Amino acid sequence: MTTRINPSILAADFANLERELGRISTADLVHVDIMDNHFVPNLTFGLPMVQRLAQVSPIPLDVHLMIDDPDRWGPGYAEAGAHSVTFHAEAAGEPVALARRLRHIGARAGIALKPGTDATPYLDLLPEFDQVLVMTVEPGFGGQSFIPETMSKLARIADAVQDAGLDVWLQVDGGITADTIGIAAEAGANTFVAGSAVYNGDDPAQRIAELRDAAAAHPHSHR
Numbered sequence: 001m002t003t004r005i006n007p008s009i010l011a012a013d014f015a016n017l018e019r020e021l022g023r024i025s026t027a028d029l030v031h032v033d034i035m036d037n038h039f040v041p042n043l044t045f046g047l048p049m050v051q052r053l054a055q056v057s058p059i060p061l062d063v064h065l066m067i068d069d070p071d072r073w074g075p076g077y078a079e080a081g082a083h084s085v086t087f088h089a090e091a092a093g094e095p096v097a098l099a100r101r102l103r104h105i106g107a108r109a110g111i112a113l114k115p116g117t118d119a120t121p122y123l124d125l126l127p128e129f130d131q132v133l134v135m136t137v138e139p140g141f142g143g144q145s146f147i148p149e150t151m152s153k154l155a156r157i158a159d160a161v162q163d164a165g166l167d168v169w170l171q172v173d174g175g176i177t178a179d180t181i182g183i184a185a186e187a188g189a190n191t192f193v194a195g196s197a198v199y200n201g202d203d204p205a206q207r208i209a210e211l212r213d214a215a216a217a218h219p220h221s222h223r
């Protein structure tokens with residue numbers, strides 16, 4: 001299994017972002033949380049910041065839009081050079097049209113589901129997406145505890161991806177640590193977002209290596 005570790009710069013030092021990106025250069029992608037204080041009760045960065053991050057980052061950008069009206073704003077992030085742009089199912093008006101637009105611009109298209117959102121309406125749409133993000137906390141803040149009840153949904157999506165013979169990355173985000181990453185890996189995740197677990201320490205590269213090892217020790221048992 002390919003394991004991807006995507007540190008979230010939500011937990012980084014915002015006054016030194018270029019340095020903070022350099023400290024995670026052994027990761028696969030850098031996860032960039034865009035929050036608008038409407039879709040979630042928190043506010044982070046917008047397009048100008050992502051344009052600059054794309055210029056200086058040693059690894060590609062994995063943009064997670066926690067915003068209203070991603071149909072309007074999402075394509076700009078793809079044009080800014082994001083490797084992937086993930087929008088929320090709960091916020092999108094026309095998710096398939098938006099995913100096609102993102103792909104047309106050249107980004108991978110991702111759809112995110114909040115912990116309480118049922119995956120059923122999206123299972124038939126999986127070929128339209130390059131990745132599915134199963135939120136393992138309520139979106140909005142770093143440092144929350146992993147919600148294990150989200151794992152049955154992840155496993156269902158993993159089964160659907162496998163049954164359809166698709167190469168859709170399955171991402172989890174929220175409360176991912178060396179203790180929880182194995183649970184998500186066993187349920188079918190292959191792409192892991194971690195903020196506090198990477199940046200709350202002296203050596204982010206070491207934390208990335210530990211997370212990678214912990215995920216690899218718990219392979220997904222395809223049923």
Ligand SMILES: O=C(CO)[C@@H](O)[C@H](O)COP(=O)(O)O
Pocket residue numbers: 008010011031033064137138139140141142143144173174175176193194195196197
């Ligand atoms: O999207 C979010 C929060 O809404 C995340 O990307 C957080 O940044 C994850 O932080 P940790 O739970 O790993 O501290």
